[in-house]
Amino acid sequence: MKRTGKLLRANQPTGSGRVVEYRLGRRRRLFQITTFCPNIIGPGPTNQYLIEDEALILVDTGIPTDVVKNFFYFWQNQPVPAHIEAMSDDYSEQELLSAINLTGHDVRDIDFIVLTHGHFDHYLLGRKLVKMSGAKVAAHVLDSGLITNKWSLMKVWMERRPLYRAMGMPLPENHINSQNRPRTEDIDLSLCVDHAITSEGPLRIGDFRSDTISVCHSAGHSPGGISLLVKKEEGTDMLMLCGDTLLYPITPHPDDLVAYLRALKKIKSLENITLVLPAHGEVIEKLQERLAFLEMHHKLRLQLTYEVCKEPRSIWQIATMPNYFDVPVDPAKFNPLAGHEALIHVELLQLAGGLHTSHVDGKVHYFQNSGEAFADVESRIQHIIDDENTTILLRR
Numbered sequence: 376m377k378r379t380g381k382l383l384r385a386n387q388p389t390g391s392g393r394v395v396e397y398r399l400g401r402r403r404r405l406f407q408i409t410t411f412c413p414n415i416i417g418p419g420p421t422n423q424y425l426i427e428d429e430a431l432i433l434v435d436t437g438i439p440t441d442v443v444k445n446f447f448y449f450w451q452n453q454p455v456p457a458h459i460e461a462m463s464d465d466y467s468e469q470e471l472l473s474a475i476n477l478t479g480h481d482v483r484d485i486d487f488i489v490l491t492h493g494h495f496d497h498y499l500l501g502r503k504l505v506k507m508s509g510a511k512v513a514a515h516v517l518d519s520g521l522i523t524n525k526w527s528l529m530k531v532w533m534e535r536r537p538l539y540r541a542m543g544m545p546l547p548e549n550h551i552n553s554q555n556r557p558r559t560e561d562i563d564l565s566l567c568v569d570h571a572i573t574s575e576g577p578l579r580i581g582d583f584r585s586d587t588i589s590v591c592h593s594a595g596h597s598p599g600g601i602s603l604l605v606k607k608e609e610g611t612d613m614l615m616l617c618g619d620t621l622l623y624p625i626t627p628h629p630d631d632l633v634a635y636l637r638a639l640k641k642i643k644s645l646e647n648i649t650l651v652l653p654a655h656g657e658v659i660e661k662l663q664e665r666l667a668f669l670e671m672h673h674k675l676r677l678q679l680t681y682e683v684c685k686e687p688r689s690i691w692q693i694a695t696m697p698n699y700f701d702v703p704v705d706p707a708k709f710n711p712l713a714g715h716e717a718l719i720h721v722e723l724l725q726l727a728g729g730l731h732t733s734h735v736d737g738k739v740h741y742f743q744n745s746g747e748a749f750a751d752v753e754s755r756i757q758h759i760i761d762d763e764n765t766t767i768l769l770r771r
């Protein structure tokens with residue numbers, strides 16, 4: 376399979392708008408379509424995929440630009456930058472629609488929208504696309520609650536707010552509306568999921584069954600994250616659409632590190648993947664190399680977390696250490712991604728008995744290590760990752 380696709384349209388200064396064609400054989404093609412999403416929501420522009428199968432399938436949808444402007448900056452307690460405020464409210468929608476036309480299709484041709492996972496940057500534009508196309512939406516059942524609940528962001532916020540406090544992270548002061556923008560709880564952020572994906576193997580959506588696309592459940596970034604393996608018409612080569620499970624050049628943020636490391640292990644055993652097409656950033660040509668890098672990345676963060684906790688440390692103290700997170704973190708500013716990154720490593724070390732809570736000061740929790748050599752803790756972590764059957768009740 377040709378590894379690099381054919382560029383049909385280049386990215387605009389927004390970092391989005393690109394359309395790339397990949398041939399799956401003489402009859403079928405797959406297109407990568409990049410649409411606008413600012414860095415404040417995950418890692419920037421999103422990649423959607425249009426697959427010519429027995430049905431026309433759109434994988435992920437991106438996020439509407441008006442929602443980004445009206446809601447996400449405000450929720451993060453940040454002013455909307457002037458260049459984003461100046462963008463049209465339907466910018467990403469127009470990017471996607473014109474890209475679909477460029478591939479020779481029309482939005483009304485789309486039969487199914489398959490979601491790689493239940494994060495806003497990947498499904499919110501689906502609300503408009505469904506109205507235009509009548510397409511049916513499919514997502515893994517473990518993420519369907521996130522997608523179909525119109526208050527899911529509010530729910531996440533309410534669940535995590537005390538957690539952020541326990542981490543020692545400064546909270547945004549004004550995340551609730553004060554600028555005549557819609558209140559968080561008044562915005563419907565849901566998308567109806569028509570079909571639940573409940574198993575691996577050939578993609579089934581209602582009566583439709585694909586002979587060339589199969590599902591691999593890859594949890595960890597979110598509980599119901601899936602990868603789609605798309606077979607070429609002839610031979611055994613496959614493209615992998617991995618959502619946010621694998622990214623390049625940035626590293627994905629796991630929601631659950633145990634599940635994520637297990638997913639990496641599972642993906643390692645997949646054969647005939649010649650190209651990985653992620654939901655953000657660049658394609659991954661060397662899957663095994665990327666998997667090894669991501670495993671090492673988390674191993675090093677586990678080690679760093681363990682070692683710095685020789686003295687009691689809060690999660691926010693860990694997250695704001697120089698070089699701990701991918702980008703510098705301002706200790707005075709709310710940064711849920713940075714906090715969560717430290718939290719998941721602390722959680723796994725706790726699970727393996729390498730860290731314990733030394734004390735709670737105010738509402739902030741401090742952790743201290745067991746004093747063992749890290750290699751001993753690491754071998755217990757490896758056991759947790761490798762032996763799901765005997766460690767499954769550890770986290771109940």
Ligand SMILES: [Fe+2]
Pocket residue numbers: 417418494496497619654655
């Ligand atoms: Fe994402």
Ligand SMILES: [Fe+2]
Pocket residue numbers: 417492494596619
């Ligand atoms: Fe995501």
